[in-house]
Amino acid sequence: MKRMFFLIFFVLLCCSVAGGSEYDRLKALEAEGIQNADLYYNLGVTYWQTGQSGMANLYFLKALNINSAHKPAKENLNYVIALSEDRDLYPEQLFLVRVFFEVYDFLNLNRMAILTLVLLILSAISLSWLLHYDPHKERGLPSLVFGICLVLFLTSAVFLGVKSYRQAFNSKAVVLAPEAELRAEPEAQAKRVALVHEALILVVEKAEAEWSLVRTPDGKSGWIPNQKIGKVLDKNPSGKA
Amino acid sequence: MLLPLMLIAASVTAKVNKRELTLAERLAYTIEIISDKAIRISEPSPPEIELFSFVNMSSSTVSSTNLSGGRLQSKHIKTYTYYYLPQKEGSTTIPSQDIQLGNKVYSTQAIQIKVVKSTSQAPAQRSPALQPGFDFEDPDLPWSANRIAGSTFILAFPQRQKVYKGQPAVVSYYLYTDQMVRSFNLEDEKDFPGYGKSVYEQPTMLEYETVTHQGKRFQRALIKRLVLLPNKTGELQAPLVQGMARIYEFGYMNQTVSSNAAWLEVLPLPDENVPENYSGAVGSFEVSETISDTSISLGEAITYSLRIAGRGNFNQFGHPQFPPSKAQVSDPLAIDRLHAGVEGSRTLYYTIIPSEKGTYTLPSLSFSWYDTEQERYRSFQSQEQEIEVKAANVMSYFSSILDKGNPQTIRPMLSRDAYPDYHSVLSKFWYWLIVFLTIAGSGFSGYLAWHKAQKRKNPTWYAQRNADKALKKYLSEASMAVKNLSMDFYTLAENGLMQYLSEKYGVSKRLSTSEKIAQLQEKNIPAELLEDTRKFIEICNRQRFSPEKKEASLLWEDYQLLRSIVSAFSKRGGKR
Structure with missing residues (x-):
């Protein structure tokens, strides 16, 4: 035994x-x-x-x-x-919104960058085609192709910029404490706005030395002590394992 | 005692069972209404009596009709009786009560009451003194003597007398009574070693049924059912259930009751034919399996679920595990739909992610248990499943859009030999080089297209522009040669001039000098200018092959000649 x-x-x-x-x-x-x-x-x-x-x-x-x-x-x-x-x-998303975000997420920064580059090249080729097109012929087709390519390229470039910015300045944070209270002011005695629990994802709107102004998924804003949250861009979030 | 008040068509009287009573006795205060018409009034509220606390009330109605002197006479009697318990000694007065019958209000008279100390001769609380002539001895009343002498107790009934170790055993506890038990407050049961337990059923109210126990009729109500999970063999005593019964006997009284001792015999599980993977399950189970998909793309997950349904010790056995294979398999997630932890179903969800494309064979999963019905070990062996794993594609990423319920469990860790540092494509030199080349190429293409368009729209202007550019280039080179006193001036000057004239007037460069001059004559160019041109070309040809070096002043003269020729041609404009 x-x-x-x-x-x-x-x-x-x-x-x-x-x-x-x-x-x-x-x-x-x-x-x-x-x-x-x-x-x-x-x-x-x-x-x-x-x-x-x-x-x-x-x-x-x-x-x-x-x-x-x-x-x-x-x-x-x-x-x-x-x-x-x-x-x-967390708000329920409409089907089409979910589809949009699925596609948006699928195109991560590198994929978006490559797609933008390809669309830039296609835009350049279609522009060249348009410029060198026989002037005696109708220019509808090359104009359409160039227009589509240009719109796609510009859209892609905007999304690339947004993605790149968000990756560099990601403002998301997660509640690490079992529960935490959001306050109306950055003081422990201030009026309680909401009670949140571990694993809730927040958006940091403003950060100070001890407190951060955060927004919950349902739109409530309040101050939370920095020690109770972990920020995505923090190098050393406090965890134990 | 009878205090008549008004004898018109109706009368209202008040009476008490005793005017002087001890602390051990109860006071019965009765309001009696007699009328020749049906009495329809709401129940009078019990009067507040100083020194007494209200216990309960009862009411009765008696109606009679007589034929007297050829007239039909009706009599209706309504009685309300209120029971009180004296709280302390002293004298008090039951206040007058107002009763409204129709449009008339009848008032009772106030009654003086005295409470004295209990004496040894005083009747016991459970046998209240009854006033002679008063109808408290009616055998139909709940507080009659035979009921006061009744009994209330709890009996425990194990569902089985013999169970296997680990097999759930249900023990039912019934409250038996021949009294009026209105409620029962359960207390914590007394436990004994050798089992784990959970509550199987606990009714919120007493629902009586009539049964015969030891030849006597009783009312019984289920008060609790416990499930015992024996963890040792031998004799096992079931928990003792106890609580407080609230019995109505001329008022309410509490009585503590406890269950009898109930025993079970716990048998050991057989040692023979124990399956290798047996993990302690005992009971009667049905096992089934489902798989979410048999054709997936690489990187996608399938969910295998094993459902174990029936009755047994669900919380006392381990979960089966898949043998190693070419896939990542998560720990199972158990979703229970169990009653008291022993009855219902448990579904185990396994998330499986094949690691390579092709045909993945999901290995067999086995689950064993001791079947208490068949009294033998049984095993469930799942079938090996062939999963087609296709190459990953873009659409496989979006497979979860329509499947909101996915996943059932956490995905396992990814096995990686190395974790290369992430660098965005945007930080790569080649990316921006391609961007630059593309933009530059577009600019160049636009430049070419512009030239093409200009050539097409105004060919003369375009030709002259090109000629001017060429001349500028060659003249620039020629002037450099003059400054350096180089004999290369003549070669550069002739080439530049011919290039200029070719582009401006469309004269072929392959022709000889005399042929070019002849062609220029056709362009309406003045003879004097042509002569100067011819003369300059001859000088160039002569000096190119001359071994002697020319003086600087002569070189400068020839350069001035060239400038005058070019200037004359330039002023003429482009004509073809």
Whole structure:
């Protein structure tokens, strides 16, 4: 019986050490400054396995910030949101809006950049075709092709700019504390605006040294202590595993 | 005691069972209404009596009709009786009560009451003293003597006397009574070692049924059902349930009751034919499986679900695991639809992500349990499933748009050997080089198109412009040669002049000098200018092959000649 006990204990110890070493390896890579969507995703899964849904969501968001088309991160983020206490705060999206955002997310920054480049080249070719077109012929077709290419290129360029800006200045944050209160003013005694729970995704509208003005998915704004949230662009969010 | 007030068509009287009573006795205050017409009034509220607390009330109606002297006479009697308990000694007065019958108000008389100390001869609380002539001894009343002497108790009934270790055993607890138990407040049950338990059923109100127990009729009501999960073999005593019964006996009284001891015999599970993967499940189960898809794209996930339904120790066995394969398989997510943790179904969801395209064989999953009905170990072995894994495509990314319920569980970690640092394409040099070349190419194309358009719209102007440019270029080179006193001046000057004239007047460059001059004559160019041109070309030809170096002054003269010729041609404008 004792042998069995020690055997089980040894196996459990090995498992925990193995799990810990994987987490340590991933954290070490992150500490080296490596930015990689799969790295952040795996850290998110590790945090989820240790019961830290806030940190899990934060790292899934970090993965999606680098690669918005990271499907596993997106699915896990949706999964954690569905299990979170504040899941009802997220507005229901219309089907067409969802389709738009799916396409928008599929075109991550690199894909969007390549698409923009291709559309630029196509626009240049179609422009050249239009300029060198036989003047005695009707120019409808080359004009149409050039117009379409130009509109697509400009649209793509705008989205590329937006994506690039959002990646560089991502204002999303996640509640890390089990629960936190949003205040009307950046003071602990100020009037309570809302009670939020771990793993809720917030948008930081204004950041100060100790407090941040945040907006919840259902549109409520309030101040929250910085120590209770983790920002997507923070290098060292406080987590334990 | 009878205090008549008014005897018109109706009378209202008030009476008490005793005017002097002890603390152990109860006061019955009765209002009796007699009328020759049907009495339709609302129930009078119980009067507040100092030194007494109100306990309960009852009412009765008696109607009779007599034929007297050829007249039909009716009599209706309505009685309201209020019961009080004395709180302390002293004297008090029951205040007068107003009763409205039709349009008339009748008032009762106030009654003096005295409460004295209890004496040894005083009747017990459970047997209230009854006033002679008063009808408290009516055997139909709930507080009659035979009911006061009734009994209330709890009996425990195990569903089975013999169960296997781990097999859920339901124990039902019934309240038996031949009294008027209006409510029952359960207290924590007393537990014994050897089992885990959960509440299977606990009714919110007492629903009586009539049963015979030991030859006597009782009313019984279920008060609780517990599920016991034995974790050791041998004799097992079920928990003792206890609580407070609120019994109505001439007022309410509380009585603590406890269940009897009930025993079960717990049998060990057989040691023979134990399946290898047996993880402790005991019960009666039906197992089924479903798979979300059999054809997916690489990177997509399939959900395999294993449903275990029936009755058993759902919370005491491990979940089956898939053997290793070429896929990432998540830990199962259990969704329970269980009653008391022992009855219902548990569905285990596994998220499976094949790691390469082709045909992926989902390995067999097995689940074993000890079937308490068939008294043997049983196993469920899932069929191996072939999953077609196609190459990933763009559309596979959007497969989740229509499937809002996906995923059922967290996706597992990705196995990566390395994590290369992320660099945006926008930070790459080649990207911006291509952008620059594309924009530059467009500009160049536009430039060419502009030239083409100008040539097409105004060919003369275009030709002259080109000629001027060429001349400028060659003259520039020629003037440099003059400054350097180089004999290359003549070569450059002749080439530049011929190039200029060719482009301006469309004279072929392949012709000889005399042929070019002949062609220029056809362009209406003055003979003097042509002569100067011919002379300059001859000088050029002569000096090109001359071994002697010319003096600077002569070189400068020839240069001035060239300028005068070019100037004369330029002033003429372009004509073809």
